[in-house]
Amino acid sequence: RKTPLISISISILTDTMTNGGKSTLSKSLQQQIPNSCIIAQDSYFKDDSEIPTDSHGFKQYDMLSALHMDKMVNVVNSWRRDPETFLRQKGLKPASEIVSGSEEVYVLIVEGFLIFNYRPLNELFDRRFFIEIPYDVCKKRRSLRVYDPPDPPGYFDRYVWPMYLIHRKEMEGSVSGIAILDGQKTKEELLAAVYEDVHQYVTRLKGNFRKNVSHCMRFLPQLDIE
Ligand SMILES: Nc1ncnc2c1ncn2[C@@H]1O[C@H](COP(=O)(O)OP(=O)(O)OP(=O)(O)O)[C@@H](O)[C@H]1O
Ligand SMILES: NC(=O)c1ccc[n+]([C@@H]2O[C@H](CO)[C@@H](O)[C@H]2O)c1
Numbered sequence: 001r002k003t004p005l006i007s008i009s010i011s012i013l014t015d016t017m018t019n020g021g022k023s024t025l026s027k028s029l030q031q032q033i034p035n036s037c038i039i040a041q042d043s044y045f046k047d048d049s050e051i052p053t054d055s056h057g058f059k060q061y062d063m064l065s066a067l068h069m070d071k072m073v074n075v076v077n078s079w080r081r082d083p084e085t086f087l088r089q090k091g092l093k094p095a096s097e098i099v100s101g102s103e104e105v106y107v108l109i110v111e112g113f114l115i116f117n118y119r120p121l122n123e124l125f126d127r128r129f130f131i132e133i134p135y136d137v138c139k140k141r142r143s144l145r146v147y148d149p150p151d152p153p154g155y156f157d158r159y160v161w162p163m164y165l166i167h168r169k170e171m172e173g174s175v176s177g178i179a180i181l182d183g184q185k186t187k188e189e190l191l192a193a194v195y196e197d198v199h200q201y202v203t204r205l206k207g208n209f210r211k212n213v214s215h216c217m218r219f220l221p222q223l224d225i226e
Helices: 021-032 069-083 085-090 135-143 156-173 189-220
Strands: 004-017 037-041 103-112 128-133 179-182
Touching: 004 021, 004 069, 004 189, 021 037, 021 103, 021 189, 037 069, 069 085, 069 103, 085 103, 128 189, 135 156, 179 189
Parallel strands: 004 103, 004 128, 037 103, 128 179
Antiparallel strands: none
16 A cells, blocks of 8 residues: 555544534534544443442443443554554445545544543543533433433433533543533534634644655755765
8 A cells, every 4th residue: 555645643532411412523523524433432331230320229320430441442542553454444434435645634533421531541632622511401402312221210410410510520620622612503513613623733733744854854965874
């Protein structure tokens, strides 16, 4: 295969409170960005039999210990080592569809509801977005969804929302550089905002790369090359 002159891998995190719209946004982004793929935190929930129940009888799903975070980090790292092979092996794109050439850009989109709170994952990313919606919108959207197992009565108010508030506070205290997005904007507006940010970031990276290459070329004649 052709060796790329520039191979840029960037990773984006979209985190939200539950039902903020991260799956919707991530899927649209993936469709718009060539050579991109999604890793979703929801795929790493432990089996229901491993999830403890609290004193109110609520299953403790909204915490890091309910997830196989180590496995998730391993998968992100395997993308970082070789994004092209990652895409091929996952069958996410047939070889013919992988855009290959002098400038290759690979984008990983990681989406989840508890990502910024897990340092080994959070620190691997280039761009960070958090989508927020108010309590009543969140409650309404969640009531329209069916999880497996389904939310028992009172689960949102007595478990999901209080856990969100705890995690949000923890996130604000420990992570910087997060762009907060208003999840009540339309899906198109959210997509346009994130797409534009990623586009500008990639353009900047390419510019820096070219500058470094031309800087090295200028010094080449002084090198002692046999
Ligand atoms: N910008 C938006 N405006 C209005 N509704 C939206 C928007 N984005 C997503 N939705 C709706 O909100 C619901 C939740 O969206 P989505 O599944 O993308 O959220 P999520 O954050 O991934 O949720 P989860 O808690 O399951 O991880 C869906 O019914 C979706 O159609
Ligand atoms: N995917 C699951 O196994 C599962 C089971 C029960 C509840 N949930 C909820 O998913 C949300 C994150 O997307 C969390 O708020 C969980 O409560 C997920």
